[in-house]
Each structure stands twice: as structure tokens, then as C-alpha cells.
Amino acid sequence: MTIQFNDETFRDDYTFRNSDWAINRFPFPFHEDSYMYAVNMEQHRGGPEGSVYEKRFDVDEHYVAEMRDRAMVLADDPLRCQSLPHMTLAGWDLLELIMVSKSEDYPDLFELHREGDQWRWVNKPLGIDDSFTFMDETTLPYGPMEYITRQTQGDFCVLDQREDNLWMDAGIVTTQADWSLDFDIGMNFFEWHAPVPLAHEKGIFVRALKFLLNIQQGAPARRLNWTMTVNPLLDTSPENYHKWGVQKTTLTPENIGQKQHLRVELQTFFRLPRSNALVFPIRCYLCSFQDLMTKPKWGRRLHRVIRDLPEELATYKGFIDNRPMMLDYLSQFDDGLPTSPGVFPDVETEPPLQK
Amino acid sequence: MSKFEFPRSIKSRPVYGTLEARPGKHHLMIADAEGAEAIMAIATPELMANTHIIYIPRGTDYADKLRALNPAQFYEGPSYAASVTRIQRVLQDAHMGLQIYLTGTEGLMGQAQNEAMQAGYPFSAIQTEHRGSVARRMQCVHCKGITEDVEIDPFVCSHCGLNLFVRDHYSRRLAAYQGVCIDAEDPGNVPPSKGIYE
Ligand code: HEM
Secondary structure (H helix, E strand, C coil): CCCCCCCCCCCCCCCCCCCHHHHHCCCCCCCCCCCCCCCCCEECCCCCCCCCCCCCCCCCCCHHHHHHHHHHHHHHCHHHEEECHHHHHHHHHHHHHHHHHHHHHCCCCEEEEEECCEEEEEECCCCEEEEEECCCHHHCCCCHHHHHHCCCCCEEEEEEEECCEEEEEEEECCCCCCCCHHHHCCCEHHHHCCCCCCCCCCCHHHHHHHHHHCCCCCCCEEEEEEEEEECCCCCCCCCCHHHHHHHHHHCCCCCHHHHEEEEEEEEEEEECCCCCCEEEEEEEEEEEHHHHCCCHHHHHHHHHHHHHCCHHHHHHCCCCCCHHHHHHHHHCCCCCCCCCCCCCCCCCCCCCCCC | CCCCCCCCCCCCCCCCCCCCCCCCCCEEEEEECCHHHHHHHHCCHHHHCCEEEEEECCCCCCHHHHHCCCCCEEEECCCHHHHHHHHHHHHHCCCCCCEEEEEECHHHHHHHHHHHHHCCCCHHHEEEEECCCCCEEEEECCCCCEEEEECEECEECCCCCCEEEEEEEEECCCCEEEEEECCCCCCCCCCCCEECCC
16 A cells, blocks of 8 residues: 655644554554563564564654654754764664665665665655665765664664673664663663563563574564553653653543553564674554544453553553553443453454443 | 672662782772772782772872882872873773772772773773762763762752752763653652662
């Protein structure tokens, strides 16, 4: 299908909206009625047609507006994009991976023409047509990682692999769930995960790291993570928390359906060929409570998950104060009926709300 | 002075040990304030004959006692900032078998460790022992300014003036803990400050 790109904002007047298409394909993260941290990883080898899992780098109706928002964040704070000196090769690897994937997966939107090291990249939605020399930084307006990720939805961490660990040595981070690239850059897998509650004790990070160290080129993996955001604000950074934090207190029983968003990250993992680095794209999808409630199964399940979520997780994810109001709202959409297994909404087979 | 037991914490927070004299032809000891005591605890004439001490007294009077140990080289600096280029210089042409000993405040150990690692010394060649003040070197996540010697939580960022709470999340690259605005969700509602470990 051809995508109609929305003209919308993720700040100030918040004109962000999901079309029915976007709601139907929203990556609802709960496959059962409860949630706890786990080593929830699977191969990233496509998925149902039209789903966010189908392509290597999903492009949707928010693409153009998200790239505009990223440019604004970077203009205000260039430290959101950093690369330690030894990571330039990995940047070229990433540029190649994205250009090849997007031109193959979306030939009507992106074109890549290569003759030896002379490359031409055409990005139709953003109106870009650039020719450059592969591996020659002076022929691009930014470093290779920054150049291509200014044109790709989602944050990116590029991890150097050494000493049986992963090191966050480069990244571009403008749509994050409240963590700072500038602070975490140079840390290893256990250090940057230090603030996460419960998961260290459960051995999750030890097992997850083992899995990641063994990811091979051409065999990417993926997982979902989620949190909550008031207003469709992409840049929930600690850097700007003193500005956006107060928005959490603007929820009321009347506006919560529209203002409260479930924020889901589709996280993927790709091995890069020349540098042997691992790239970790973190793609953020937002959906308002009221849009989620159009799927009876999601309404029932979200209520149960949020109600039963351990206090440590609700605190860490930053919505402990708003949880009672969320539950008042969500309980209206839970009639106690059982839910089908799996994340998909199953609208054909799940009964409508019985109250 | 007795040593402070830091409470168990998250994985990014550094842990410190107890200095021991290790075999080696060259030894570099960098210390501030009460860190002098940790050096005196391991000093022997043989060790001191191959030791370079860089010491920042910070208002204490240990310098003469260290000098009396007769180290091969002794430098007394007025502040870490004033000493750092000298530290870099010494690390630059030191031999790879160099043993490095850091002791005193967390801010001193963190910054000196960073210099040593940037100069290519492995983590395993660097020993640390905390002595003296438990104050922290803090980075404001908002304005990125560093405030040295923070003893209370919350505290006021010395650069942008926001009220920050003291996290345990620590960056070795910055040699600093992270400070985050405490009253973002309720501007003006700042609880009274307490000592960090109270
Ligand atoms: C190498 C790729 C990865 C990177 C760069 C990464 C990065 C991060 C970061 C920066 C945070 C925020 C920590 C904070 O509070 O400051 C986080 C949270 C977390 N990460 Fe990872 N991570 C990676 C892989 C994984 C994997 C494979 C797992 C598998 C279990 C995982 C599980 C988690 C969990 C459970 C949280 C807490 C999230 C929440 O409750 O919202 N991460 N990660």
C-alpha cells in the first residue's frame, strides 16, 4: 500500500493521531493478562502482512513528522547524537544496512544506486537525493550514523563488542523512555541497565547478554518493551524532564482516554558486517487509551496487566501516581471475560464488551 | 579515621577495595585528604623507593607525613583540577607494568581512574580505597554541569540552579553520579535536604 504521511506534532499542540490502519497494526505488547520482565526475544524474520514486524525497518504514517521532531531535538541538544572515535566504521555498516533494507522493502519510497563506492540515495518522502562516496565521511553532510538515522524512525544504539560484553559507544537518542545517552555512553550492558528493578536478580540480563553476543549477521532478533506517556510526546528525555514532567499531573478522568498513551518499543538487534558491532534500533509506537479500547480484547487485558503490575515496575516506569486514575478508566472496559492468547486483537473472534 | 561502609547499590555504582602493596618496579599513588592514611598503611621503605605520590591535601595536614615516607617523587597540588595535566603527563610515559593506587574521595578516584584508563591502563592495574568524605561528584542531567563535593540530597545545581536529587547511577566516563530535577512534577515542592546516606 502507499502510505499517507501525517502532518502532525509530538509537542506543544500535540496533533499526533493514529489512523485506523495504525491502530490495527499497533504492537500491543501483552500476550497474556499479566506482565513481568523476561528474556522475551525472538528471531526478527518478518511477520504477518501489514504488521510492524513485517519489514526490517518499519515505515509508517508518522515517518515524516517524526523526522521533523528529531531534527528539532538535535538542534536544541546535539549531545543526543554521539559516536566515540572507534565507531565510525560501524556507522557505515549501519548506513548500508538501512539503505539496502529500505530500498528493497519499500522500492516506491527509497532507492539506492551503487557503482563501486559511488552511491546515490533517494528518499522520496523526505525529498532527499544525495550522491556520495561510501566510506568517505567528507562526502556526507553528517557522520554516516547521524546521516541515515536522521532519516529512520526510532532511536539507535550502536554497541561495540569486546571483553564478552557490549559497550554503548555510539547512538542517536531522541525518542527515549527517560534515559540519557550522554550519561550512558561508554557503559557496558550491566552498567546501563543498572537502574532497572528486579531483572538483575532474576538473572535476565546475564541470559540476555549471552543471547546478544551470539547474534549472527543476517539473523536479527527482536523484543518488545513498553511504558506509559502522558500526551504523545516522543522526547521524554531526562534532559528535558524538568519541562515535561509536570504534564503527568494534567490527567483528569475526562481527558485520560485521549491524553494517556501506551508507549511500546519494538527493539531489534542486527549484527554489523565489517565492525562486528551490534546495532539496537528502538522504535517507539504510541497509542492513546481511547484508541486501544476500540479492541475489546486489548481493553480487558490492559486493565488486568496494569492492575496487577508489581509496584516496583509501575514506579520505575513513572506512572505509580497515575495508576489509580488509569484503573478507574480501564475498569470500564473489563467485563471479566477470558481473553485469547497472543498479542493480536482478534476482533473477528473476541466478543464485544458485555457492559 | 574509620572507613565508611557504603550500602549495597546498583551495578553502575563503583565499589572500592583496600590498597595492598603489589609487586612491581613502578608505583603511582594519587590521593586526596584522608587518602593519605591509606598510603601510610601500606608504605614500606622498599615500596616508597619506587613510588611517585601525587597528593592534594584539601585543607588537611597529612602532606608532611607523606613526605616523611621518602617517596621517590612527591608532588603536592592545590586541587585536582590543578594537578590533572601533571597526572596525564606521568601516565603518558609510565611503563606498562606500572601499579596505580588511588585513594581518598570518590571524585578524586573516579577522575584519576578515568585518566588511567584513557592512557590505556587495564582496570586490573588500578587499585582504589575510599577514605574521608563521602561527598559525590554530580552531573546535572539537564544542564550537564558538574557540581563537586555534594554532601546532601536534594541539592541545588551550581550551574543552572535546579533542585536535583542524587541518583546512584554512575558514569565512569564522566566520573560522576547523575542528578535529576526533584520537583519537576510539583514545582516548588522540594523536601528538606539530608545527608546522602542518612
Ligand atoms: C544491546 C541492546 C540493549 C540496549 C542498548 C538497552 C538499553 C536499555 C536502556 C538504556 C534502558 C533504560 C535503563 C535506565 O533506566 O536508565 C533499558 C531498560 C531495560 N532493558 Fe534494555 N537494552 C538492550 C537490550 C536488552 C535486552 C536484550 C533485554 C532483555 C531482557 C533488555 C531488558 C530491559 C528491561 C527489562 C528494561 C527496563 C524497561 C522498562 O521497564 O521500561 N534490554 N535498556
